[in-house]
Amino acid sequence: MTASLTRRTGSATAPLVERRRSPWARVRRTNVLGGLAGWIWLAVIIIPIYYILITSFKNQAGYFSQNPLALPAHPTLDNYKMVLANDFGRYFLNSVIITVGSVVPAVAFSFMAAFAIVRGTGRFLKGVNALFLMGLAIPLQATIIPIYLLIIRMHLYDSLLALILPSIAFAIPLTVLIMANFIRDVPNELFESMRLDGCSEWQTMWRLALPLTKPAIVTVSIYNGLNVWNGFLLPLILTQSPELRVLPLALWTFQGQYSVNIPAVLASVVLTTLPILVLYVLGRRQLLSGLTAGFSK
Amino acid sequence: MTATTTLPGRRTATAGQRSKGTTGPLAWLVMPALVVFVVFAVLPLAGVLLLSFTHWDGIGAISFAGVANWLDTLKDPMMYHALWLTFVIMALSWLIQTPLSLLLGTFTAGSQKYRALLAVLYFLPLLLSSAAIAIAYKALLDPNFGLAAGLHLPILAQDWLGQPGLALGVVIFVVSWQFIPFHTLIYQGGVRQIPKSLYEAAEIDGAGRVKQFFYITVPQLKYTIITSSTLMVVGSLTYFDMIFVLTGGGPGNATRNLALDMYLTGFRANLMGPASVIAVILVVLGLALALFLQRLGGKDANKSQLEGA
Numbered sequence: 337m338t339a340s341l342t343r344r345t346g347s348a349t350a351p352l353v354e355r356r357r358s359p360w361a362r363v364r365r366t367n368v369l370g371g372l373a374g375w376i377w378l379a380v381i382i383i384p385i386y387y388i389l390i391t392s393f394k395n396q397a398g399y400f401s402q403n404p405l406a407l408p409a410h411p412t413l414d415n416y417k418m419v420l421a422n423d424f425g426r427y428f429l430n431s432v433i434i435t436v437g438s439v440v441p442a443v444a445f446s447f448m449a450a451f452a453i454v455r456g457t458g459r460f461l462k463g464v465n466a467l468f469l470m471g472l473a474i475p476l477q478a479t480i481i482p483i484y485l486l487i488i489r490m491h492l493y494d495s496l497l498a499l500i501l502p503s504i505a506f507a508i509p510l511t512v513l514i515m516a517n518f519i520r521d522v523p524n525e526l527f528e529s530m531r532l533d534g535c536s537e538w539q540t541m542w543r544l545a546l547p548l549t550k551p552a553i554v555t556v557s558i559y560n561g562l563n564v565w566n567g568f569l570l571p572l573i574l575t576q577s578p579e580l581r582v583l584p585l586a587l588w589t590f591q592g593q594y595s596v597n598i599p600a601v602l603a604s605v606v607l608t609t610l611p612i613l614v615l616y617v618l619g620r621r622q623l624l625s626g627l628t629a630g631f632s633k
Numbered sequence: 634m635t636a637t638t639t640l641p642g643r644r645t646a647t648a649g650q651r652s653k654g655t656t657g658p659l660a661w662l663v664m665p666a667l668v669v670f671v672v673f674a675v676l677p678l679a680g681v682l683l684l685s686f687t688h689w690d691g692i693g694a695i696s697f698a699g700v701a702n703w704l705d706t707l708k709d710p711m712m713y714h715a716l717w718l719t720f721v722i723m724a725l726s727w728l729i730q731t732p733l734s735l736l737l738g739t740f741t742a743g744s745q746k747y748r749a750l751l752a753v754l755y756f757l758p759l760l761l762s763s764a765a766i767a768i769a770y771k772a773l774l775d776p777n778f779g780l781a782a783g784l785h786l787p788i789l790a791q792d793w794l795g796q797p798g799l800a801l802g803v804v805i806f807v808v809s810w811q812f813i814p815f816h817t818l819i820y821q822g823g824v825r826q827i828p829k830s831l832y833e834a835a836e837i838d839g840a841g842r843v844k845q846f847f848y849i850t851v852p853q854l855k856y857t858i859i860t861s862s863t864l865m866v867v868g869s870l871t872y873f874d875m876i877f878v879l880t881g882g883g884p885g886n887a888t889r890n891l892a893l894d895m896y897l898t899g900f901r902a903n904l905m906g907p908a909s910v911i912a913v914i915l916v917v918l919g920l921a922l923a924l925f926l927q928r929l930g931g932k933d934a935n936k937s938q939l940e941g942a
Contacts, residue, residue: 448665475871
């Protein structure tokens with residue numbers, strides 16, 4: 337799936353799957369410099385992650401007395417229990433709601449728009465396409481003040497919908513671009529045969545384009561999902577009630593409140609990352625191709 | 634793939650609705666996306682320009698201010714300080730990230746098993762949110778209970794986030810730690826698309842690994858380098874989450890880049906007008922840098938790089 341997706345969009349990650357076991361590297365001599373850099377970088381990546389993990393299982397006394405890089409002498413789940421007792425479940429649910437609530441409409445709207453842009457003709461659709469392309473250059477951070485004003489005026493301030501609507505808007509340009517590239521590669525004969533079978537464009541969209549676009553849908557959903565899940569600025573500015581906190585914001589307030597209890601703070605870091613880690617383990621290729629969606633070439 | 638299961642004629646009795654791909658019905662399909670995008674992205678972009686000419690404290694009424702905010706902000710030393718910091722972070726993090734990502738991308742593009750395994754671990758930082766990374770580094774950098782004590786390296790036991798120069802260095806390091814995996818991924822894809830025949834020919838001509846890297850890999854990756862650099866440079870303008878959680882712009886204003894300056898001016902000092910001016914500057918800078926970097930790619934961007942391959 338991934339292979340065909342990336343090939344179609346001309347993505348640079350395509351050979352990830354196809355050329356993995358190509359024999360050419362075997363012929364060449366060992367790459368000492370690259371190897372050295374590779375192992376050093378591994379240490380740079382792994383040591384902080386290792387530190388987060390082991391510290392999250394230490395008790396307070398262990399944190400203050402043990403060597404910071406030593407395995408916990410008395411491993412404990414108390415930190416995790418404490419984080420979970422601090423409304424973590426609610427924050428988790430909020431994050432799930434805004435992620436699903438943003439990604440599903442963003443992908444559905446973008447798919448329909450991409451279909452129309454590829455299949456339709458006329459100035460209007462061309463203009464819309466150009467507008468979306470320009471939209472790729474709009475940074476969310478720079479528009480946050482008017483978004484704040486807009487959300488207040490719509491009486492949506494301090495609601496999850498306030499986070500969802502701008503998230504959808506900023507996901508649309510790249511999602512449309514990737515989907516349009518994908519639909520464009522569907523052979524015209526297939527559309528033609530649908531037409532001869534008497535299907536309307538509406539039916540063609542759902543019965544032909546949608547199934548064929550599935551790999552692209554997985555890719556853009558992951559990309560957008562990660563952005564929303566890890567997003568910090570929108571929740572920071574558009575919500576204030578503790579019960580509406582999403583995970584990154586909860587992390588931040590939690591470390592403010594429990595700054596003396598580092599093991600608990602790091603346990604909260606582990607817990608917020610866990611769902612994405614599970615995703616990474618289950619579908620690493622899809623996740624990675626989702627991350628570079630639209631940026632390769 | 635999936636086509637085969639859906640295609641074979643599902644002859645439904647809807648012959649009457651036969652459409653020839655005209656604009657009319659299809660135009661409706663773009664409407665949901667268009668409306669949300671215009672309301673929550675295009676309007677705010679226009680809005681930020683309008684707001685830069687107004688007084689607003691974030692709660693009360695909005696009043697017209699003329700060019701006052703622009704004059705104030707363009708005279709404000711804080712803005713120039715933030716602008717300077719933004720460029721320092723941009724330049725230094727580019728200098729660190731680009732060679733390392735290039736090297737690691739080339740390294741992980743190799744087909745050895747252990748490299749694939751290392752790559753799995755390399756990409757772990759991509760899973761963490763900026764807030765999580767900042768919080769983890771706060772703990773790691775603690776002189777008494779962090780990395781310094783763990784490795785028994787007293788030189789690492791500094792007040793990392795308490796001294797202006799060190800704090801800026803930490804920000805640049807953490808930015809690199811966070812984003813090198815992403816750019817490694819881009820370079821890895823780029824390297825895998827370089828035709829093997831180029832390396833085979835170089836091998837026959839007796840070129841060593843280093844020569845191959847500089848005379849084949851790097852030139853072949855020209856457009857990948859431009860893409861990756863554009864993302865790094867334009868992205869660095871909007872670094873906010875990580876710095877906000879890690880240092881809050883401090884100590885003093887030592888890590889207060891433009892994005893933070895905008896937030897602190899607007900949402901802490903309640904000066905939305907001047908903050909909008911900063912936002913407009915960010916947009917213009919971003920566009921200018923993106924266009925400049927694309928121009929660097931030259932007009933032959935569509936020409937084949939594979940001549941003679």
